Amino acid sequence: MRIAVVGATGHTGRMVVRLLRRSHAVVACARRRGPLERLRAEASDVQTLCLFEATPDGAAEMIASRRVDVVVQCAPLRAPLAARLARGCAARGVHYLDVTAEAAVASAVYEMADVPGRQRGVIVSCGLGPVGGVLGTTLASLVAGRGHAVELTYVATGFATAAGSRSSALRILLARRPCVPRRVDFPPPFWPGMALRVPFADAWLLERFHGVASARTRAAVTGGSFTGEPERARDERVPFGIVARAHAHGTQTDEVAITGTAPYDLTAQLVALGIACIVARPQGAAAGFMAPSILMSPARVVDHLADSPLLRWFRATSSAVAA
Numbered sequence: 427m428r429i430a431v432v433g434a435t436g437h438t439g440r441m442v443v444r445l446l447r448r449s450h451a452v453v454a455c456a457r458r459r460g461p462l463e464r465l466r467a468e469a470s471d472v473q474t475l476c477l478f479e480a481t482p483d484g485a486a487e488m489i490a491s492r493r494v495d496v497v498v499q500c501a502p503l504r505a506p507l508a509a510r511l512a513r514g515c516a517a518r519g520v521h522y523l524d525v526t527a528e529a530a531v532a533s534a535v536y537e538m539a540d541v542p543g544r545q546r547g548v549i550v551s552c553g554l555g556p557v558g559g560v561l562g563t564t565l566a567s568l569v570a571g572r573g574h575a576v577e578l579t580y581v582a583t584g585f586a587t588a589a590g591s592r593s594s595a596l597r598i599l600l601a602r603r604p605c606v607p608r609r610v611d612f613p614p615p616f617w618p619g620m621a622l623r624v625p626f627a628d629a630w631l632l633e634r635f636h637g638v639a640s641a642r643t644r645a646a647v648t649g650g651s652f653t654g655e656p657e658r659a660r661d662e663r664v665p666f667g668i669v670a671r672a673h674a675h676g677t678q679t680d681e682v683a684i685t686g687t688a689p690y691d692l693t694a695q696l697v698a699l700g701i702a703c704i705v706a707r708p709q710g711a712a713a714g715f716m717a718p719s720i721l722m723s724p725a726r727v728v729d730h731l732a733d734s735p736l737l738r739w740f741r742a743t744s745s746a747v748a749a
């Protein structure tokens with residue numbers, strides 16, 4: 427496939443480019459030419475292409491003119507820009523995948539790009555990163571059915587992100603006020619911490635596409651001793667965890683959890699899996715906006731990551747809830 431990576435010079439984008447160029451032709455897109463040229467110096471088979479923030483419609487046209495099959499959006503675009511880019515791609519028959527954890531981005535992309543995506547038979551999907559997207563919806567799918575209430579809690583022992591991730595995290599935090607912290611217990615190696623309710627994309631995806639009665643997402647940073655650049659967090663294997671709890675009619679709780687490290691490496695792997703699922707789609711298969719956990723089924727995600735040294739899975743448990 428021919429794949430354009432938007433935000434290719436960023437922390438996420440570079441990892442996505444490195445992984446995808448092994449099996450695909452990659453067109454790298456960002457705003458500044460200097461970092462793009464440096465990226466091409468590292469990887470001469472990567473083509474470069476500049477984008478300009480002010481004209482996302484023009485950007486979609488420019489990308490499509492390179493005859494790409496898929497756009498992977500790894501820049502911290504605000505919802506209106508991301509949605510116009512997604513619509514532009516879908517209208518030109520180009521698949522659109524976004525790694526965002528922002529519910530506002532996912533819902534805006536859905537509003538603007540679902541219909542053109544269906545009309546042109548291409549996939550539009552958001553939340554292909556491990557935080558606030560495909561892993562949360564996958565875990566929830568393992569324990570929750572239609573009509574269940576789902577709680578997803580993210581935890582990390584430190585907060586080390588690149589600039590784009592920080593601006594995105596800030597938008598997510600500011601999207602919901604007031605944030606009332608709640609004490610949550612996590613599996614090892616974490617310890618109890620105060621979690622804030624935050625509107626991650628997986629809550630919106632679960633309610634909109636998985637038929638759950640309600641979905642809530644929370645996030646906590648326990649320990650908090652680490653701040654800095656993501657490369658350091660990766661080297662020091664700073665862990666994060668996700669716990670999914672589901673219950674129906676107040677009688678039973680099912681729980682499943684994972685702990686992992688290196689969320690940016692995982693993002694690249696999940697994007698690659700999303701692309702593999704697009705490649706494997708039968709002719710005439712469903713198109714338009716798709717939750718990532720529908721594009722790549724939970725079984726496929728579990729299978730793909732089962733042996734990954736970056737993730738450890740905890741089996742689902744059931745327990746009765748006192749009446």
Ligand SMILES: NC(=O)c1ccc[n+]([C@@H]2O[C@H](COP(=O)([O-])OP(=O)(O)OC[C@H]3O[C@@H](n4cnc5c(N)ncnc54)[C@H](OP(=O)(O)O)[C@@H]3O)[C@@H](O)[C@H]2O)c1
Binds near residue numbers: 438461501503553
């Ligand atoms: N859900 C998850 O688990 C997950 C995981 C990783 C990342 N993410 C998301 O991925 C996004 C990027 O994060 P990051 O930490 O990788 O960011 P980053 O390292 O700061 O990189 C940002 C990249 O986007 C480009 N860019 C920024 N604004 C742009 C615009 N308007 N048009 C075109 N390109 C633009 C930058 O290029 P220039 O320097 O040329 O502007 C750069 O290549 C964030 O939204 C983050 O939340 C999500």
